Amino acid sequence: MLIGEFAHSLDDKNRLSLPAKFRQEMGKKIVLARGLDHSVTIFTVKEWGKIADKLSESSMLQADNRNFNRFMFSGAVEVEVDSIGRVLVPDFLKKWGNLGTKVAIIGVQNRAEIWNENDWRERKAEVEKQADTLAEKLGQMGIL
């Protein structure tokens, strides 16, 4: 399971080193894709396969679906992890994620997300402010 938060950097060649703790689970090939809220999602090849299957179930008869699938598939890329654990982030995903030099990589169960460091800090602060609501939710889920 992918958990934790890591501050890494994206160098001027668009290289990003994956957190060492994630490497074993991720393997030597991963898929980067557009995620919610303008995050960039890191999937294992296997997890991405599931997503792709689901995407392709939607009917091509509807223009909405066609555009959505174009958006999702064209916004993904399979990349090799190099010998020291780095991957290349393509420009279109850098743009999508509003990524600069400093990024946050966070583990979210079966996937990881890459965020612009500032965006992530703000978002996190938002969530923290709502800690009470959070507790409530956990309660509803029967976790606490």
Place this chain on the structure above:
Amino acid sequence: MLIGEFAHSLDDKNRLSLPAKFRQEMGKKIVLARGLDHSVTIFTVKEWGKIADKLSESSMLQADNRNFNRFMFSGAVEVEVDSIGRVLVPDFLKKWGNLGTKVAIIGVQNRAEIWNENDWRERKAEVEKQADTLAEKLGQMGIL
């Protein structure tokens, strides 16, 4: 699987180099066809075969189908990929796709599409604007 987005150019001899990432999967022959929404579709010979089969299964008793089949078959060409990964885009497809010098080639799972760069940018922006739809769709698919 064909995924990702690439900015390439169509030179004055109508030559278009295929993204290196697509070449292995595409092989040395591909099929170019009229795509939906005025895109130009790139199929592998194999994928085109599947499409052709499906088309020919549709009933010729219906005028709609007959016309659609005429449209699809007459608008498709099999082209050789040259020694350095380029193909020739025939004029009628260039026109159909409103293609100029700058084009975007996008991977959409089992096919690729060639777009006029600007048209694609606009279309993509449309989808991006609908952030709600994005979350909703992914939710419906059970992805999140």
Place this chain on the structure above:
DNA sequence: GGATAAGTGGGAAAAAGTGGTAAATTCTTC
């Protein structure tokens, strides 16, 4: 505090993408 691993940065080699020239083929016209 030393040793090991993780993360970052840079340079050289290789590949990808683009543009152009020359040869070959086709088409026209006489």
Place this chain on the structure above:
DNA sequence: GAAGAATTTACCACTTTTTCCCACTTATCC
């Protein structure tokens, strides 16, 4: 049917980008 023109095809060359490898710095672990 032949000569010339025009188009197409094959090949070559250049530029930019990407890839691979090595080195350095920082952090972590014992």
